[in-house]
Amino acid sequence: MPRPKIAGLAWLVAFLASVSTPLVAQDALPRDAGKLYALLCANCHGEKLEGGQGGSLLTGQWKHGDGGDEHLARIINQGVLEAGMPAFGAVLDAPRVRALSVFLRERMVRAQEEKTEYAKPAASDAVVRSRAANFRVETVAEGLGVPWSVAFLPGGDLLVAERAGKLRLIRDGQLRAEPVADTPAVWAQGQGGLLVVQAHPDYAQPGNGWIYLAYSEPSASGKEAFTAIVRGRIRQNSWTDQQVIFRADTASYVTGGVHFGIRLVFDQGYLYFGIGDRGRQTQAQELNLPNGKVHRLHDDGRVPADNPFVNTPGALPSIWSYGHRNPQGLAARPGTTGATLQIWETEHGPRGGDELNLVKRGANFGWPLITYGMNYNGTPVTADTAREGLEQPVIHWTPSIAVCGIDFYTGDRFPGWRGDLLVGALQQQELRRLVLEGDTVKEQEVLFRGIGRVRAVQTGPDGLVYLCLENPGRVARLVPVE
Numbered sequence: 299m300p301r302p303k304i305a306g307l308a309w310l311v312a313f314l315a316s317v318s319t320p321l322v323a324q325d326a327l328p329r330d331a332g333k334l335y336a337l338l339c340a341n342c343h344g345e346k347l348e349g350g351q352g353g354s355l356l357t358g359q360w361k362h363g364d365g366g367d368e369h370l371a372r373i374i375n376q377g378v379l380e381a382g383m384p385a386f387g388a389v390l391d392a393p394r395v396r397a398l399s400v401f402l403r404e405r406m407v408r409a410q411e412e413k414t415e416y417a418k419p420a421a422s423d424a425v426v427r428s429r430a431a432n433f434r435v436e437t438v439a440e441g442l443g444v445p446w447s448v449a450f451l452p453g454g455d456l457l458v459a460e461r462a463g464k465l466r467l468i469r470d471g472q473l474r475a476e477p478v479a480d481t482p483a484v485w486a487q488g489q490g491g492l493l494v495v496q497a498h499p500d501y502a503q504p505g506n507g508w509i510y511l512a513y514s515e516p517s518a519s520g521k522e523a524f525t526a527i528v529r530g531r532i533r534q535n536s537w538t539d540q541q542v543i544f545r546a547d548t549a550s551y552v553t554g555g556v557h558f559g560i561r562l563v564f565d566q567g568y569l570y571f572g573i574g575d576r577g578r579q580t581q582a583q584e585l586n587l588p589n590g591k592v593h594r595l596h597d598d599g600r601v602p603a604d605n606p607f608v609n610t611p612g613a614l615p616s617i618w619s620y621g622h623r624n625p626q627g628l629a630a631r632p633g634t635t636g637a638t639l640q641i642w643e644t645e646h647g648p649r650g651g652d653e654l655n656l657v658k659r660g661a662n663f664g665w666p667l668i669t670y671g672m673n674y675n676g677t678p679v680t681a682d683t684a685r686e687g688l689e690q691p692v693i694h695w696t697p698s699i700a701v702c703g704i705d706f707y708t709g710d711r712f713p714g715w716r717g718d719l720l721v722g723a724l725q726q727q728e729l730r731r732l733v734l735e736g737d738t739v740k741e742q743e744v745l746f747r748g749i750g751r752v753r754a755v756q757t758g759p760d761g762l763v764y765l766c767l768e769n770p771g772r773v774a775r776l777v778p779v780e
């Protein structure tokens with residue numbers, strides 16, 4: 299029988315693996331999961347995982363397990379020797395095994411998706427038929443850059459935050475050409491810029507009128523940036539009465555355009571918000587730094603005396619939970635408030651490992667000590683997906699969908715969605731509906747896919763579901779149809 303055609307090192311590695319002799323130094327092997335696959339697996343399973351001497355890895359059908367983490371790690375480590383699948387445990391360390399299984403899952407999910415038809419409502423009159431409601435996607439305003447969020451004002455006015463730095467008003471379906479004047483300067487680079495606009499829940503009460511803005515604030519030199527929050531009022535299309543609600547220590551302002559996090563949740567006079575790790579992974583674990591955390595303040599910026607780390611020496615007293623990578627979705631569960639308040643949070647994983655978390659006071663959500671993903675370049679972050687004392691996500695998406703804004707549906711126009719969590723995704727350009735049962739996700743439905751990156755999803759006071767979409771930048775809403 300001809301020997302399978304396996305290139306030099308790969309053959310050696312596969313042979314050594316099959317006799318379980320740890321002779322090949324770890325360092326001789328690439329850390330990139332795609333390269334590892336090409337080197338060690340492609341000869342038997344095909345360049346595109348389509349199968350060969352070993353079966354296809356794309357079908358989702360398995361002989362020795364369910365395709366989950368435990369199963370894939372077991373097969374890679376121990377092989378199926380009697381059937382000709384070598385054991386790689388002696389030559390691959392745990393982080394590489396972990397990265398390989400993320401890689402396999404990525405390819406498998408993509409292959410499944412390519413075969414699946416999803417509603418793609420191209421024209422605004424196309425009706426999307428989903429499980430619990432039929433709807434169409436109606437454009438509210440177009441000609442926007444990257445809209446990051448909208449604020450609902452009494453009387454039907456909408457404010458839109460454009461990431462490039464403009465705050466703009468939509469009145470009677472018309473986008474006002476001149477942005478609101480005198481809003482703060484933002485650092486519009488990479489993922490940074492003007493991110494959140496949101497009205498205080500008591501906006502309409504006499505003396506309130508507060509609008510909150512969250513954005514990437516440039517340092518004095520303009521070379522670095524960090525997330526900041528201010529509130530102010532709008533008079534004659536100008537920003538006035540500004541007060542700083544959150545601003546980090548100048549040492550936290552760093553270069554790099556990633557992971558500013560931010561969404562705001564108000565509850566009983568408190569303000570919750572998430573800040574990303576700013577690309578400094580390990581700092582998410584450091585309690586003296588503001589990045590990689592969810593924070594809680596009074597809505598005027600004071601630190602509440604009962605925050606979890608107020609008495610921890612050196613810790614920032616505004617921290618509510620930590621170990622977050624880049625939280626860009628935050629929402630309070632309807633019917634919960636005060637002591638019962640449930641804040642649900644989505645955060646971007648690296649490559650794989652996007653998370654849905656139920657935020658807990660004082661808890662550590664584990665980044666970067668644990669994650670279900672790997673680095674973008676295919677190298678492992680860690681072998682661990684769980685560790686004692688670190689919180690697990692409610693669910694994770696591996697491969698990533700690039701989770702962004704979330705909101706619970708609370709209106710009355712889509713009765714079949716009430717209490718469900720709507721989840722927008724950038725990379726997958728999709729909107730998902732998650733049906734919860736207790737604190738778990740019972741069901742996920744992709745409502746549509748492919749109409750642009752979904753930055754924000756927000757239930758409007760009119761009960762319609764508002765979306766901030768990219769390429770082309772527009773605000774749209776879901777309108778029910780029979």
Ligand code: HEC
Binds near residue numbers: 351360362383
């Ligand atoms: C020498 C050939 C060979 C190489 C190299 C090889 N495999 Fe396999 N693999 C097989 C065969 C044959 C099977 C089918 C085993 C069976 O039928 O039980 C298999 C099965 C599998 C399965 C499916 C297990 C199941 O439960 O159905 C996975 C996953 C897998 N291989 C992953 C890998 C990965 C990852 C690599 C590279 C690190 C790799 N294989 C390298 C031959 C190979």
